[in-house]
Each structure stands twice: as C-alpha cells, then as structure tokens.
Amino acid sequence: MDLTEFQALSFDCYGTLIDWETGIAAVLSPWAREQGLSLSDEELLLAYGTQEASVEAEKPFRLYPDVLATAFRRVGAELGREVTDEWAQRLGASVPDWPAFPDSADALARLAAHYRLIILSNVHRDGFAGSNRWLRGDFAAIITAEDVGAYKPAENHFRALDDTLGSLGVEREGLLHVAQSLFHDHVPARREGLPSAWINRRHDRPGWGATPQPSGEFGYDLEFGSMGEFADAVEKAFQ
Structure with a gap:
C-alpha cells in the first residue's frame, strides 16, 4: 500500500490516541x-x-x-x-x-504535515474537547456519537464521514481509517469498503481488554504497534 496516495486519515480516538x-x-x-x-x-x-x-x-x-x-x-x-x-x-x-498515549500528540503533528485529520469517535463533544487538550490535534473534522445519535460499529458515523469527505474535497478512495478496535472500527471499515490500518496497542498483552471481541467479518491493510510506528512509516513513504 502506497501511503502517499491518501489525502486524509480518519481516527478512532479512545484506544488509539487516548489510553481509555x-x-x-x-x-x-x-x-x-x-x-x-x-x-x-x-x-x-x-x-x-x-x-x-x-x-x-x-x-x-x-x-x-x-x-x-x-x-x-x-x-x-x-x-x-x-x-x-x-x-x-x-x-x-x-x-x-483519561491520558493520551505518550506517542499520540507527536504522531498527530507529524501526520498533519501530509494529511487532513478527522476524528470518528464514540464519545460526546465535551469529552473529546477535554481529550484534545492532551492530543493538541489539528483536526479538519470531528464526528462524535453525540453528532450522529449512535455508536460504532453502527453505520451512522460512516454516513457522516461520507458527507464530511465531500465537504473537504477528499475522494473516498483518498481516505485511510486508523484505529485500534477491531470490534468498533475494523468490522465497519470492512463493511464500508474502507482501507484501514490497525494500531495494535495491545500487541504485548493477551485478551481483548475493554474492547469486545469482533462480532463480524473484519480486515485491515496495515498493522502497527503504536501511532509512533505508523507516523514513522508515513514519513519514510513520503521521503
């Protein structure tokens, strides 16, 4: 996969950027x-x-x-x-x-040099605003459960994401979804036909933790152990 072909990244936040x-x-x-x-x-x-x-x-x-x-x-x-x-x-x-993972803020700043960044989160607006104090992210759009009246893995976030991409002038083919949760994000990304990168934050621990075991078909195109590793791969690709 050529990471330089994407124009935007959509992120799950809690579990991926914030250590929920x-x-x-x-x-x-x-x-x-x-x-x-x-x-x-x-x-x-x-x-x-x-x-x-x-x-x-x-x-x-x-x-x-x-x-x-x-x-x-x-x-x-x-x-x-x-x-x-x-x-x-x-x-x-x-x-x-809830604390941010130590690499999240730096990785977001590095990724913002190459992509539009979008949040796709299962929280409320005030909750994310509080979390962004730690992330200091420059986000082109923020889509929360409060905005769409539902929680992932339901389709509501992804319908709103489609509308948002249009308003940003980003083609759907130009989006990569980045997330930790197979249940909340990679199952619907597969269903929606979106390429995705798995940030496997629990790679050094057994079990599912606070994230349920995926209940549907899922897949991902890339896997990284952290946001820092992902940002490193992006910078290498653009170099």
Whole structure:
C-alpha cells in the first residue's frame, strides 16, 4: 500500500490516541477494592467492555457519560456488588482525565504535515474537547456519537464521514481509517469498503481488554504497534 496516495486519515480516538483502558481502570479498580473484590484490571476491563457495547447498542441516543455510568452499574450487578450514584458519576465524568498515549500528540503533528485529520469517535463533544487538550490535534473534522445519535460499529458515523469527505474535497478512495478496535472500527471499515490500518496497542498483552471481541467479518491493510510506528512509516513513504 502506497501511503502517499491518501489525502486524509480518519481516527478512532479512545484506544488509539487516548489510553481509555488506563482511564477506566483508574475508577473501576478502587471501586473493586472498596467492594472487597480481588480482580485484576484486565478482569475488570473485560467485564466492563461487554456491558458498554450492550448499552451503546440498546440506547444509541444516550450521551457517553450516561453510557459509562449505566455500564458501570451493570458491571456491579454482574459481580453482585453495588455501584453507587457517586461511583457511576465518577466514571461518567472521567473522560477528559483519561491520558493520551505518550506517542499520540507527536504522531498527530507529524501526520498533519501530509494529511487532513478527522476524528470518528464514540464519545460526546465535551469529552473529546477535554481529550484534545492532551492530543493538541489539528483536526479538519470531528464526528462524535453525540453528532450522529449512535455508536460504532453502527453505520451512522460512516454516513457522516461520507458527507464530511465531500465537504473537504477528499475522494473516498483518498481516505485511510486508523484505529485500534477491531470490534468498533475494523468490522465497519470492512463493511464500508474502507482501507484501514490497525494500531495494535495491545500487541504485548493477551485478551481483548475493554474492547469486545469482533462480532463480524473484519480486515485491515496495515498493522502497527503504536501511532509512533505508523507516523514513522508515513514519513519514510513520503521521503
């Protein structure tokens, strides 16, 4: 694949640019200790990821803080423990505090020298605005779940993406989708006929973490272990 042929990159944000697993675990782990549960971060994230995906499918018009709080309460019910309103709201309000991966901001700045950058995210506008304090990204467009009234892997984000490409003067063939989640992004990218690059952030860890196992056919054209590796490959291609 010739990376110099693309005009724009669309990004999943949480899991790809923002370390959402660390952010979620920072709330789930102290709650579990308070409840006397001897569960690892990985076990908590696995339980959480399934519940979040279910809430997003059932209640697509809910804002992401409500999704987080509801999924947390369901995790508690599954584990036989109470999640108080205080704990649920703590997770719901935590998105702006989730850290960026150390290489994300630098990689975005390097990629912006060659492409238009687009965010395609399953959060709300205020949540992403908070995250972009860490990313400092120069984005040509930002498409959130709040904008489209649904959560990936539903098609809504990708219909909005098609409209956005037209307004930016970018051909669909000139777009590469870049994401970590096979479930949320590479399944729909395959369905939509979009080329994609997998940022395999969990390459050194087993299991799925907070991202559910993909439930449909997926594929990807390129694989990198980090955004830094991807940006290196792009710069090499343009040189």
